[in-house]
Amino acid sequence: MTSKDLKLIFSDGSGIIQPILLGLILVFVFSLSTPIGEEVSAQAAASIFWLATSFALILVFNTLYSIEETNQARTGLLLSPMPLQHVWISKAFTGLILLLLAQLFFFPAIIVFLGQENVADWWALLGVILLVDWGLVAVGSLLGAVSQGHASRDSLLSVVIFPLLIPLLLAGIRMGAHLLGGADDESLSSWAGIAFSFGAVFTGAAIILFPFVYNEY
Numbered sequence: 001m002t003s004k005d006l007k008l009i010f011s012d013g014s015g016i017i018q019p020i021l022l023g024l025i026l027v028f029v030f031s032l033s034t035p036i037g038e039e040v041s042a043q044a045a046a047s048i049f050w051l052a053t054s055f056a057l058i059l060v061f062n063t064l065y066s067i068e069e070t071n072q073a074r075t076g077l078l079l080s081p082m083p084l085q086h087v088w089i090s091k092a093f094t095g096l097i098l099l100l101l102a103q104l105f106f107f108p109a110i111i112v113f114l115g116q117e118n119v120a121d122w123w124a125l126l127g128v129i130l131l132v133d134w135g136l137v138a139v140g141s142l143l144g145a146v147s148q149g150h151a152s153r154d155s156l157l158s159v160v161i162f163p164l165l166i167p168l169l170l171a172g173i174r175m176g177a178h179l180l181g182g183a184d185d186e187s188l189s190s191w192a193g194i195a196f197s198f199g200a201v202f203t204g205a206a207i208i209l210f211p212f213v214y215n216e217y
Helices: 002-012 014-032 042-070 073-079 085-114 122-146 156-179 188-215
Strands: none
Touching (some): 002 014, 002 042, 002 085, 014 042, 014 085, 042 073, 042 085, 085 122, 085 188, 122 156, 122 188
């Protein structure tokens, strides 16, 4: 199912181009707000990175779940013998791949436009991105299913998801600021624990709730 979704996304092109362009525009616009000669703080740069990622997340999962809505393919998935949790896992994994692809463009833009060149540890930064992305796709894949099926739900994902993501985004910002050289590491492990707990809780909740959510029209 993941390969099918990726083929459809890349054959159309807009499913991945729109999130990338939106994120790059956000980074560029924020760079224009900085006075000439003044450096952007590491915490501000990390905030912009995760803000761009969050908007990309919404577009990615709206696109992924709309695939089955256009031709009533969701009915076929509901009638298939496989557990519905497989749909959530597949969408989450596909969303993770697309989100990482978008971030491959966002991070160089952060370096170029916001002057963030002093990365303390590239491997640790990759670990932080993967840890936070896990929580993002766990929530995005669950709420993406909730937002589909009715025209009145089209904007539900963007309305509901941001309040839920606040703890995870704070953790990502603080850990990112540290690794970009702008914060101490006294509470780094605590923020990592918050991000891990967030991902674990919403993964468990999604596995339990997804069959009920996906069955709703």
